[in-house]
Amino acid sequence: MNKQWFIVYCKSREEERAFQNLHNQGIESFFPKIKKEKISRGKKIICEESLFPNYLFIHIGQEDINFNRIRSTRGINDFIRFGGKISTVPDTLMQQLKKICYVLNDLEVDKQSLFKNGDKIEIIKGAFKGATAIFSCDDGLARSMLLLNILNQDKSISFCNKEIKKI
Structure with missing residues (x-):
């Protein structure tokens, strides 16, 4: 089973909804978030923000690909394409991205x-x-x-x- 990582474009501010709906369908996905300090109403708060707003990464095999099912998932617009071809992301890049997100979130302030x-x-x-x-x-x-x-x-x-x- 040869799985690949694909990038999907989500509707505005619906990445979390799309992530949950993909999870409910049994599709492995990755939603990179980072924790940031912000000032809200004069107080410092820690909040989570999307590292890549409007984008999710999904990990599916060639035999499992049902593009229509994924595209019709609530919160998702479409796959990212280059020249009409659906783009993929190398496994090594995804491993590095996951490691970076872990490091960034580990640097949060209590x-x-x-x-x-x-x-x-x-x-x-x-x-x-x-x-x-x-x-x-x-x-x-x-x-x-x-x-x-x-x-x-x-x-x-x-x-x-x-x-x-x-x-």
Whole structure:
């Protein structure tokens, strides 16, 4: 059974619906998502977003291909084609894509570690492990600026959010 990866184009914001409907039909599919920090109503939240909006990857064998059944699945428009030929994606590329999505999602920030100015912070990884500091401000989406007392002087140092936790 020689299975291949194909790309389908979904209706706007219906990737999740198409993914669920394909799953219900027993068709293996991959919907790459990443977790991102966003500011909503003045608060930082973590949400999942599609890595490739409006696209899904499906894994089917040549004997299982029923293009009409897949195209008529709720949420799906059609297969991606180049020159009239339905395009495929190499297995090695899909393995790399899955690995990248795993790594990106592993770098998420814990929901409980959203800090406020003045919060006491403990450093849990790196050269300053075990030291305490005071949260100063965000330094991008994945880093924070901390005030660390080194030799009786406050130094502002940037730390990865995965290396710190609130006390």
